[in-house]
Amino acid sequence: MGDALPRKPGSNVLFATRLSASRLVPGSFLLFADGASVKIEAKTSDHAPKPEHANCTTAKTSEKLPRLAYTMRETAEILGVSYITVHRLLKRGKLRASDAIRSKIIPRAEIDRFLRDSIADRAA
Numbered sequence: 001m002g003d004a005l006p007r008k009p010g011s012n013v014l015f016a017t018r019l020s021a022s023r024l025v026p027g028s029f030l031l032f033a034d035g036a037s038v039k040i041e042a043k044t045s046d047h048a049p050k051p052e053h054a055n056c057t058t059a060k061t062s063e064k065l066p067r068l069a070y071t072m073r074e075t076a077e078i079l080g081v082s083y084i085t086v087h088r089l090l091k092r093g094k095l096r097a098s099d100a101i102r103s104k105i106i107p108r109a110e111i112d113r114f115l116r117d118s119i120a121d122r123a124a
Helices: 070-077 082-090 108-123
Strands: 027-033 035-038 069-071 105-107
Touching: 027 108, 069 070, 069 108, 070 082, 070 108
Parallel strands: none
Antiparallel strands: 027 035, 069 105
8 A cells, every 4th residue: 555544543543634536536445454444434624615606506407518619520420411521512612611610510500501502402
């Protein structure tokens, strides 16, 4: 184990002030060389300040934000075509993507426009 963990004499209370929080997980047990074990419990402190957002709860936490844009792979999956087809559509100007970030993202409205325009072209 390496580190000798100090215990309060005559009890199984563990003094873990020198250990990092990543090494102590609430609900787990510490085993000592003499066979004794101690369950780690979360300690709450009255003097530790809570972040302001700790008490904030949203009405619908399970609801995800709507996607506004998709990657080229996601666009290919939505359209039911291959990745290279989406790449070719972008290269020919049939589909437009935002290049503001490193990878190209295609807005949902652009996918809708492409489908609408491609159907209108065939009807005409």
